[in-house]
Amino acid sequence: MAHQKKIQASGAPDATAGATKRGEDTRERILSAAIEEFCAAGFAGASTTRIVQAANCNIRMLYHFFAKKEGLYRAALERVYEQLRDSEDRISFWQRPPREGVAELTTFTFDYMLENPQFPKMVLQENLAGGDMARELGSLYSRSRPLIANLDGLIENGFADGTFCKRPSATDLYLTILSLSFIHISNLHTLTATFGEDLTEAAFLERRRAHAVEVVLGYLGAD
Amino acid sequence: MAHQKKIQASGAPDATAGATKRGEDTRERILSAAIEEFCAAGFAGASTTRIVQAANCNIRMLYHFFAKKEGLYRAALERVYEQLRDSEDRISFWQRPPREGVAELTTFTFDYMLENPQFPKMVLQENLAGGDMARELGSLYSRSRPLIANLDGLIENGFADGTFCKRPSATDLYLTILSLSFIHISNLHTLTATFGEDLTEAAFLERRRAHAVEVVLGYLGAD
Amino acid sequence: MAHQKKIQASGAPDATAGATKRGEDTRERILSAAIEEFCAAGFAGASTTRIVQAANCNIRMLYHFFAKKEGLYRAALERVYEQLRDSEDRISFWQRPPREGVAELTTFTFDYMLENPQFPKMVLQENLAGGDMARELGSLYSRSRPLIANLDGLIENGFADGTFCKRPSATDLYLTILSLSFIHISNLHTLTATFGEDLTEAAFLERRRAHAVEVVLGYLGAD
Amino acid sequence: MAHQKKIQASGAPDATAGATKRGEDTRERILSAAIEEFCAAGFAGASTTRIVQAANCNIRMLYHFFAKKEGLYRAALERVYEQLRDSEDRISFWQRPPREGVAELTTFTFDYMLENPQFPKMVLQENLAGGDMARELGSLYSRSRPLIANLDGLIENGFADGTFCKRPSATDLYLTILSLSFIHISNLHTLTATFGEDLTEAAFLERRRAHAVEVVLGYLGAD
DNA sequence: CATGAATGAGATTTCATTCAT
DNA sequence: TATGAATGAAATCTCATTCAT
Numbered sequence: 001m002a003h004q005k006k007i008q009a010s011g012a013p014d015a016t017a018g019a020t021k022r023g024e025d026t027r028e029r030i031l032s033a034a035i036e037e038f039c040a041a042g043f044a045g046a047s048t049t050r051i052v053q054a055a056n057c058n059i060r061m062l063y064h065f066f067a068k069k070e071g072l073y074r075a076a077l078e079r080v081y082e083q084l085r086d087s088e089d090r091i092s093f094w095q096r097p098p099r100e101g102v103a104e105l106t107t108f109t110f111d112y113m114l115e116n117p118q119f120p121k122m123v124l125q126e127n128l129a130g131g132d133m134a135r136e137l138g139s140l141y142s143r144s145r146p147l148i149a150n151l152d153g154l155i156e157n158g159f160a161d162g163t164f165c166k167r168p169s170a171t172d173l174y175l176t177i178l179s180l181s182f183i184h185i186s187n188l189h190t191l192t193a194t195f196g197e198d199l200t201e202a203a204f205l206e207r208r209r210a211h212a213v214e215v216v217l218g219y220l221g222a223d
Numbered sequence: 224m225a226h227q228k229k230i231q232a233s234g235a236p237d238a239t240a241g242a243t244k245r246g247e248d249t250r251e252r253i254l255s256a257a258i259e260e261f262c263a264a265g266f267a268g269a270s271t272t273r274i275v276q277a278a279n280c281n282i283r284m285l286y287h288f289f290a291k292k293e294g295l296y297r298a299a300l301e302r303v304y305e306q307l308r309d310s311e312d313r314i315s316f317w318q319r320p321p322r323e324g325v326a327e328l329t330t331f332t333f334d335y336m337l338e339n340p341q342f343p344k345m346v347l348q349e350n351l352a353g354g355d356m357a358r359e360l361g362s363l364y365s366r367s368r369p370l371i372a373n374l375d376g377l378i379e380n381g382f383a384d385g386t387f388c389k390r391p392s393a394t395d396l397y398l399t400i401l402s403l404s405f406i407h408i409s410n411l412h413t414l415t416a417t418f419g420e421d422l423t424e425a426a427f428l429e430r431r432r433a434h435a436v437e438v439v440l441g442y443l444g445a446d
Numbered sequence: 447m448a449h450q451k452k453i454q455a456s457g458a459p460d461a462t463a464g465a466t467k468r469g470e471d472t473r474e475r476i477l478s479a480a481i482e483e484f485c486a487a488g489f490a491g492a493s494t495t496r497i498v499q500a501a502n503c504n505i506r507m508l509y510h511f512f513a514k515k516e517g518l519y520r521a522a523l524e525r526v527y528e529q530l531r532d533s534e535d536r537i538s539f540w541q542r543p544p545r546e547g548v549a550e551l552t553t554f555t556f557d558y559m560l561e562n563p564q565f566p567k568m569v570l571q572e573n574l575a576g577g578d579m580a581r582e583l584g585s586l587y588s589r590s591r592p593l594i595a596n597l598d599g600l601i602e603n604g605f606a607d608g609t610f611c612k613r614p615s616a617t618d619l620y621l622t623i624l625s626l627s628f629i630h631i632s633n634l635h636t637l638t639a640t641f642g643e644d645l646t647e648a649a650f651l652e653r654r655r656a657h658a659v660e661v662v663l664g665y666l667g668a669d
Numbered sequence: 670m671a672h673q674k675k676i677q678a679s680g681a682p683d684a685t686a687g688a689t690k691r692g693e694d695t696r697e698r699i700l701s702a703a704i705e706e707f708c709a710a711g712f713a714g715a716s717t718t719r720i721v722q723a724a725n726c727n728i729r730m731l732y733h734f735f736a737k738k739e740g741l742y743r744a745a746l747e748r749v750y751e752q753l754r755d756s757e758d759r760i761s762f763w764q765r766p767p768r769e770g771v772a773e774l775t776t777f778t779f780d781y782m783l784e785n786p787q788f789p790k791m792v793l794q795e796n797l798a799g800g801d802m803a804r805e806l807g808s809l810y811s812r813s814r815p816l817i818a819n820l821d822g823l824i825e826n827g828f829a830d831g832t833f834c835k836r837p838s839a840t841d842l843y844l845t846i847l848s849l850s851f852i853h854i855s856n857l858h859t860l861t862a863t864f865g866e867d868l869t870e871a872a873f874l875e876r877r878r879a880h881a882v883e884v885v886l887g888y889l890g891a892d
Numbered sequence: 893c894a895t896g897a898a899t900g901a902g903a904t905t906t907c908a909t910t911c912a913t
Numbered sequence: 914t915a916t917g918a919a920t921g922a923a924a925t926c927t928c929a930t931t932c933a934t
Binding site for chain 1 (some may be wrong): 239262263264265267268346347348349350351353355357358360363364367371382389391394395398399401402403405406407409410411412414415416417418419420430431434437438439441442443444
C-alpha cells in the first residue's frame with residue numbers, strides 16, 4: 001500500500017511524503033472512527049458529524065477522502081473483512097492433524113468474534129441493511145477462497161484416514177463453526193435477559209468455547 | 224389477540240364499541256407497520272413518519288396510542304417475542320422420546336426463524352442497539368421458563384435412559400439449536416456474497432435443516 | 447378555491463375554518479416570497495432559508511406545504527402563468543376592430559412585462575434551467591388556447607376585410623409581440639451597458655412601446 | 670486566439686515555452702468549461718468544482734489563472750461578447766444596398782444566436798443576476814460602437830434614397846432585430862410547452878427567420 | 893505549473909414531537 | 914378518535930477558497 005512505502009521512505013522524508021503522510025493519518029483516523037460508529041448505529045443511523053468529532057477533524061475531510069457516507073461505509077466494511085482474513089492467514093490449522101485442525105479453527109473463530117466485536121457488529125448491520133454493499137464487494141468471495149479450500153482439504157484428510165465419519169462440505173462445516181461463535185455475540189443482550197445469565201462472564205465463555213469444539217467434533221464423529 | 228376478544232364480546236355494538244374497534248384497528252395497523260420499520264431500520268433509524276404513512280393514518284394517532292416512539296418500539300419488541308413463545312407453546316416436543324423431542328425443537332426453531340423473519344431481525348436490531356429495552360422487559364425471562372424447563376426434562380430423561388451420552392444444561396443446548404437456526408438468517412447477505420451460494424434456495428435450506436439436526440444429535444451422542 | 451370559500455364564510459368563523467385560514471395565510475406568504483427568490487436566483491440558486499425568512503416562518507412549514515423545493519418551484523411557476531392568463535382574460539382585444547385589437551394586445555403585453563417583472567424573470571430562469579418544469583405543466587398549453595384562438599380570429603377578420611395584407615399564424619404574430627415586449631426586460635442590464643442608454647427611463651419606454659406597435663402594424667401592412 | 674500565436678512563434682521551443690503552452694492550454698480548458706457551466710447555472714449557481722472536473726484539472730489551477738470565481742466569470746462574459754463582435758466584424762452589411770444590408774444583419778443575428786447559444790445564455794444569466802459585471806466591462810460599449818455607427822449609416826442612406834419610409838435610431842432598430850432573434854432561444858422551453866410546437870425544428874426556424882426579415886423590412890416600409 | 897490537505901459556512905431535507913381545534 | 918399547523922435540532926453534503934509543498 002502507498003502509505004507503507006512512505007513509512008519505509010521516512011528515513012529521508014521529502015516534501016511530498018510529508019503531505020501524503022499527514023493525509024493518510026487523517027484518513028486512517030476517520031476510517032477507524034467510522035468503524036466504531038457504523039458498528040453501533042449501522043449505515044443509516046451513523047452520524048458523519050459524530051465520526052469526524054471522534055476522528056478530531058473537519059467534516060470536509062471525510063468528503064475529501066471518501067466522497068460520500070457510502071464510500072466511507074464501503075471502506076469500513078472492507079476493512080473489517082480484511083482484518084479477519086489477515087488473521088486467519090496467520091493460523092495454519094490446515095497443516096495439523098484433522099481433529100486438532102478443526103478444533104483450532106473453531107477456537108480461533110470463537111475467540112476472534114469475542115476479541116474483535118467490530119466484525120460481527122459490522123456484518124450484522126450490513127445484513128440488516130439488506131446487504132447491498134456486501135454484494136458489491138468482490139473481495140468477500142475471493143478472500144474467503146483460501147479458507148474454504150484449506151478446510152476442505154482437512155475434511156478430506158480426516159475422512160480418508162477414518163478420523164471423521166462425516167464428510168460435510170467446507171461451507172457447511174464453516175457455517176456451523178461460525179454460528180457457534182456468533183450467537184452469544186449477536187444476541188448477547190436478549191439472551192442475557194432471556195436466560196438471566198451473564199454471557200460475558202469468563203466462566204460462561206470458557207464453558208461455551210469448549211462446548212463449541214465438542215459440538216463440532218461430536219458431529220464429525222471424532223470424539 | 225386482545226382486540227379479537229373485544230370483537231367477539233361486542234354482543235350489542237354501540238357507538239363506543241364501534242369507535243373502539245376502529246381505534247384498535249388503527250392501533251394494530253400502526254403496530255404492524257412499526258414492526259416492519261423497526262426490523263428494517265432499528266430503533267434509531269426508524270421513522271415515525273414512514274410508519275404512519277405505511278399505516279395510512281395521521282402521525283398524531285401514533286402518539287395517541289403509544290405516547291412516544293419508544294413506547295411503540297417496546298410494544299413491537301414485546302409482540303415478536305410473544306408470537307414466538309405462543310408458537311412454541313403449541314408444540315409438545317417434551318412429551319416425546321428424547322431423540323425425537325430434540326429433533327422436533329430443532330426443526331421447529333429452524334423453521335420459525337425462516338418463516339418469521341421479523342423475529343430475528345427485531346432481536347438483532349435490539350442487540351445492536353445495546354439491548355436496553357430487552358433488559359426492561361421482564362416477560363423475556365418469564366416466558367422462556369417453560370421452554371427451558373421442558374428441555375431440561377428432556378435432556379435428563381435422555382441421559383437417564385442412555386439415549387444421550389452428554390448432559391448439557393438446557394440453556395447451552397438451546398443456544399446451540401438457536402445458533403444453527405440463526406446464522407443463515409442473520410448473516411444471509413454477507414454469507415451469500417462470501418460463499419457465492421444462494422442461502423435462500425430450498426435445496427440449501429433442506430440440507431441445512433438436516434445438518435442442524437445431525438449436529439445436535441451427533442453432539443448428544445444419539446445417532 | 448378552498449380559501450375563497452373560507453373568506454366568504456368568515457362571517458361566522460368556526461374552529462376548522464380558523465385553522466385552515468391560518469395555514470393558507472402561511473402558505474401564501476411562503477409562495478409569494480418564493481416567487482421573489484426564484485426570480486432573482488433561479489431554482490438552483492434560490493435559498494429556501496431566505497424564502498422562509500422573507501415569509502417570516504419556520505422552514506419546516508415550507509416542507510409541510512410543498513414537500514420539496516421543487517414542489518414550491520412548481521407552484522411558483524404555475525402562479526405567474528396563472529396571473530398572466532388571468533390578466534389577459536380581462537382584456538377583450540379580440541372584440542375590437544383588427545388594427546385596434548392588435549395594438550391593444552401589443553401594448554397590454556408590453557406593459558404587463560414591465561409591470562410584472564416576476565413573469566419574464568421566472569420564465570427566463572425556467573428556460574435557462576432547461577424547462578423541465580414547464581414540460582410538466584399541462585396548464586401552460588391549455589391556458590394559452592383562448593388567447594391563440596382569439597388572436598387567430600382577429601387576424602382572419604383583419605385579412606378578410608383588407609385591413610391586414612399579411613396573414614401570419616397566431617403563434618407567429620404573438621411570438622413577435624412577445625419578443626418586442628421582452629428584450630428590454632430580459633437584456634436590460636447588458637443593453638444598458640452596450641448602448642450607454644438607460645432602458646428604464648419613461649421616455650425610452652414610451653418611445654419603445656410606440657415602436658413596438660408600429661413594428662407589428664407595419665408588418666401587417668395596416669398603417 | 671492568443672495561445673495559437675504563441676504556438677506559431679515557438680520556432681525554438683524551450684522548456685519555458687513548453688510550460689507556457691501547457692499552461693495556456695489548461696487556462697483555455699478551464700475558461701471553456703466555465704462558459705458551459707455559467708451558461709447552465711449562472712454565476713451564483715455555477716460550481717468551481719464542476720468546472721475543474723470538466724476541465725480535467727486541479728482546483729488550484731483555477732485560482733492560479735483567475736484568482737477568484739468572479740475573475741473567471743468576467744473572462745467568460747468578455748469572451749462571449751468578443752466572439753459575437755468578432756463575427757459581426759466579418760460581415761459587411763453596411764456596404765450593401767439598404768434593404769439587403771438590413772436583411773443581412775437580421776439573418777446574421779438570427780443565425781448567430783441559434784448557432785452560438787452560449788451568447789444568449791450568458792447574457793441572460795448576467796441580466797438575471799443584476800448585470801453587475803456588464804456594468805464593469807467597458808468593452809461592451811466600445812466594441813458595439815462600430816455596429817451602431819454602421820447601422821446608423823445604412824438607415825440614413827435608406828431613408829435618403831427613399832428605400833425606407835421610417836427613420837428609427839440605430840439602437841431602436843437593432844433592438845428589434847435582436848428581439849426577433851432572441852425570443853425563441855431565451856424562451857425556447859416555455860414556448861414549446863405553451864404552443865405545443867417544437868421550436869428547434871428546421872421548418873419552424875426557416876419560417877421564423879423569414880418572418881423576422883419580413884417584420885423588419887415591413888416596418889421600415891421597404892417591401 | 894501543479895497538487896493534496898484543510899476549512900467554516902450554508903445548502904436542502906428529515907427528525908420526533910406538541911399545540912389547537 | 915382524529916387532524917392540520919407548527920417547531921428546533923440535526924442530518925448529509927456542497928460551497929468558494931487557502932495553505933504548504
